[in-house]
Amino acid sequence: MSTLLKGKAVADNISEDLIKEVEILKEKEITPKLAIIRVGARPDDLAYERGALNRCAKVGVETEVKELPEDITQEDFIKELRKINNDTNIHGILVFRPLPKHLNEEVIKYEIVPEKDVDCFSPINAAKLLEGDDTGFPPCTPMAVIEILKHYQVPMEGKKAVVLGRSMVVGKPAALLLLKENATVTICHSRTRELSKVTQEGDILVAAIGKGKFVKEDFVKEGAVVIDVGINVDEEGNLHGDVDFDQCEKKASMITPVPGGVGSVTTSILAKHVIKACKLQNNL
Amino acid sequence: MSTLLKGKAVADNISEDLIKEVEILKEKEITPKLAIIRVGARPDDLAYERGALNRCAKVGVETEVKELPEDITQEDFIKELRKINNDTNIHGILVFRPLPKHLNEEVIKYEIVPEKDVDCFSPINAAKLLEGDDTGFPPCTPMAVIEILKHYQVPMEGKKAVVLGRSMVVGKPAALLLLKENATVTICHSRTRELSKVTQEGDILVAAIGKGKFVKEDFVKEGAVVIDVGINVDEEGNLHGDVDFDQCEKKASMITPVPGGVGSVTTSILAKHVIKACKLQNNL
Incomplete structure (x- = not known):
C-alpha cells in the first residue's frame, strides 16, 4: 500500500503561509491583487477560475475577472491587456490559454509584463525558468x-x-x-x-x-x-x-x-505567485 | 576502434552551403555582416575571434570587431551595443562573455536585439530554445x-x-x-x-x-x-x-x-546564424 499524496494538505499549508504574508502586506496598506483575463466562457476555464477565486479569497488576495467577448480582435485584446499591465493596483495577471485561434499568442505573449505574469506566459519567464532564475514565475x-x-x-x-x-x-x-x-x-x-x-x-x-x-x-x-x-x-x-x-x-x-x-495545489501556487509579484513590485 | 568524428568535415560542409546562400544574398545586394563586441583582450576571446573572422571571411560574411576598453562603464557599453543594434548593415552580434564583473550581464542581456543575437545572449532566444521555436538562435x-x-x-x-x-x-x-x-x-x-x-x-x-x-x-x-x-x-x-x-x-x-x-564546428554555426539573421531581417 502506498501513501496517498493528497494535495489538500499541501494547499492548506501554503495558504497558512500566504495568509501571514498578506497580513504583513496589509499592514503596509498593500493588497495583492490578481487579474484574470478570460476570453469567452469555456467550462474548463470557468472551473479553474472558481478554484482560483476561492483560493485567493481564502488567503486575502483580491481578484478581478476581465471577461472578454469570444470575437474580440487582437488589437482590442492587447488594449485590454495593456490597461491591466499599467494598473498599479494589479500585481498578477493570469491569461487563460489557449486563446481563440484568431488571437495570435505568439504576439500576445510578448505584451504581458513579465513582472505580473504569474503563470509563465511571457518568454522572459520562460527564459528565467531555463536559467533557474528565482525572480521569475514558472508555470x-x-x-x-x-x-x-x-x-x-x-x-x-x-x-x-x-x-x-x-x-x-x-x-x-x-x-x-x-x-x-x-x-x-x-x-x-x-x-x-x-x-x-x-x-x-x-x-x-x-x-x-x-x-x-x-x-x-x-x-x-x-x-x-x-x-x-x-x-x-x-x-x-x-x-x-x-x-x-x-x-x-x-x-x-x-x-x-x-x-x-x-x-488541488495549482491555485495555491497561483496565489503565492501573486503575492511574490506584489512584493517584488513594492521592493519588499 | 571507433570512428573519429572530425569537426572539419562538418564545418567544410556547412561552409559550402553558406557560400551558396551568401551568393544568392549578394545578387540581391545584401551582404550579411557580423559585429563582434569584445571588452579587453582575453586570450580565449582572441583565439575564438580569429577563428570566427576566418570562417566568416571564407563564406563571405563581413565582420567588424568592436574592441572596448576593459574599464568601460555599463552606460557606455550599452550605448555601443545600441549603436550596433540600430545599424541596419549589421545582422548578427556576438558579445564575448563573461563580461568583466563591473558590467551587469543580467541587465545587458535584455539590451541586445533578439533578431541579431546569434549566440543566445538574449532571454528571448533562451525562451525560443526552450519552446523549440526555430526562429531563434540557440547557442x-x-x-x-x-x-x-x-x-x-x-x-x-x-x-x-x-x-x-x-x-x-x-x-x-x-x-x-x-x-x-x-x-x-x-x-x-x-x-x-x-x-x-x-x-x-x-x-x-x-x-x-x-x-x-x-x-x-x-x-x-x-x-x-x-x-x-x-x-x-x-x-x-x-x-x-x-x-x-x-x-x-x-x-x-x-x-x-x-x-x-x-x-572546430562552432564558428560555422556562428556564420550560419548570421546568414539566417540576415535573411530574417530582409524577410527572405
Missing part, C-alpha cells in the same frame, strides 16, 4: 509538483526523476524545476523506445502525457514516488489521471490521486 | 553538437541521449536540442549519484562538465557515440576534452577528438 502546475514533493519530504537531490511528457505547460518546466532541485532528470515522450523501461528507472515519476490511465504497473519502479499531472475525461464523463491508479499504487511508495492531487 | 556550441551528429548520420530519434553538465552555455541547451530531435534525454551533473551508471545508458553521450579527462571507459556504453564539448588546459599547457579519449575510444563506436571536434 503553476509544475511548481505544484515540486511543492507536493517538498511537502511530503521526498528527497530530490541526486535522485532519478523521470518526466513523461515534454509540453511547455508541464513536461519541460517540470524537468527544469526537478533539475534545479538537483535531481538527475530524464525526459521521455511519445517517441521514446521501450518507454516502460525508461520510466521504471525513476525514483520519482511525473506523468504529464495527457493520456488517461496510460501509466501501467510495469512503468513504475518498486517504491517510486508517482506524481500524476494528467486530467482526462473519458466518454462517460469520468475523470482520470495519466496514471492507472489501481495498478500503480501497489508498486509506488507514494502516489498522488486524481482528482485531489496536483490539481 | 553555437550545442548547435555544433547537433550538426556533428546529423553530418555523421547518427540517429537521434528514440535514442537515449545523456548530457553530462547543465550549464546555460552547453548542457541545458544541448539537452533541449536533442529533445527536439526526439531523443530521450537525461541530464546528469555533479550531484548525480552513480554517475557512470547513468552515463552508461546513453546511446549518445555529450560531455560538457568542464573537467579534463573526466569521462572514463566505464562511463561509456559499448558502441555509444561520444561527443566531447570540453576544452581544458592542464598545468603543462596541454589541451584535453572532458573525455579520456584513449580509454573511451575503445568502447565508443564514434567519438569526437579534442581539439578538432566540436570546437
Whole structure:
C-alpha cells in the first residue's frame, strides 16, 4: 500500500503561509491583487477560475475577472491587456490559454509584463525558468509538483526523476524545476523506445502525457514516488489521471490521486505567485 | 576502434552551403555582416575571434570587431551595443562573455536585439530554445553538437541521449536540442549519484562538465557515440576534452577528438546564424 499524496494538505499549508504574508502586506496598506483575463466562457476555464477565486479569497488576495467577448480582435485584446499591465493596483495577471485561434499568442505573449505574469506566459519567464532564475514565475502546475514533493519530504537531490511528457505547460518546466532541485532528470515522450523501461528507472515519476490511465504497473519502479499531472475525461464523463491508479499504487511508495492531487495545489501556487509579484513590485 | 568524428568535415560542409546562400544574398545586394563586441583582450576571446573572422571571411560574411576598453562603464557599453543594434548593415552580434564583473550581464542581456543575437545572449532566444521555436538562435556550441551528429548520420530519434553538465552555455541547451530531435534525454551533473551508471545508458553521450579527462571507459556504453564539448588546459599547457579519449575510444563506436571536434564546428554555426539573421531581417 502506498501513501496517498493528497494535495489538500499541501494547499492548506501554503495558504497558512500566504495568509501571514498578506497580513504583513496589509499592514503596509498593500493588497495583492490578481487579474484574470478570460476570453469567452469555456467550462474548463470557468472551473479553474472558481478554484482560483476561492483560493485567493481564502488567503486575502483580491481578484478581478476581465471577461472578454469570444470575437474580440487582437488589437482590442492587447488594449485590454495593456490597461491591466499599467494598473498599479494589479500585481498578477493570469491569461487563460489557449486563446481563440484568431488571437495570435505568439504576439500576445510578448505584451504581458513579465513582472505580473504569474503563470509563465511571457518568454522572459520562460527564459528565467531555463536559467533557474528565482525572480521569475514558472508555470503553476509544475511548481505544484515540486511543492507536493517538498511537502511530503521526498528527497530530490541526486535522485532519478523521470518526466513523461515534454509540453511547455508541464513536461519541460517540470524537468527544469526537478533539475534545479538537483535531481538527475530524464525526459521521455511519445517517441521514446521501450518507454516502460525508461520510466521504471525513476525514483520519482511525473506523468504529464495527457493520456488517461496510460501509466501501467510495469512503468513504475518498486517504491517510486508517482506524481500524476494528467486530467482526462473519458466518454462517460469520468475523470482520470495519466496514471492507472489501481495498478500503480501497489508498486509506488507514494502516489498522488486524481482528482485531489496536483490539481488541488495549482491555485495555491497561483496565489503565492501573486503575492511574490506584489512584493517584488513594492521592493519588499 | 571507433570512428573519429572530425569537426572539419562538418564545418567544410556547412561552409559550402553558406557560400551558396551568401551568393544568392549578394545578387540581391545584401551582404550579411557580423559585429563582434569584445571588452579587453582575453586570450580565449582572441583565439575564438580569429577563428570566427576566418570562417566568416571564407563564406563571405563581413565582420567588424568592436574592441572596448576593459574599464568601460555599463552606460557606455550599452550605448555601443545600441549603436550596433540600430545599424541596419549589421545582422548578427556576438558579445564575448563573461563580461568583466563591473558590467551587469543580467541587465545587458535584455539590451541586445533578439533578431541579431546569434549566440543566445538574449532571454528571448533562451525562451525560443526552450519552446523549440526555430526562429531563434540557440547557442553555437550545442548547435555544433547537433550538426556533428546529423553530418555523421547518427540517429537521434528514440535514442537515449545523456548530457553530462547543465550549464546555460552547453548542457541545458544541448539537452533541449536533442529533445527536439526526439531523443530521450537525461541530464546528469555533479550531484548525480552513480554517475557512470547513468552515463552508461546513453546511446549518445555529450560531455560538457568542464573537467579534463573526466569521462572514463566505464562511463561509456559499448558502441555509444561520444561527443566531447570540453576544452581544458592542464598545468603543462596541454589541451584535453572532458573525455579520456584513449580509454573511451575503445568502447565508443564514434567519438569526437579534442581539439578538432566540436570546437572546430562552432564558428560555422556562428556564420550560419548570421546568414539566417540576415535573411530574417530582409524577410527572405
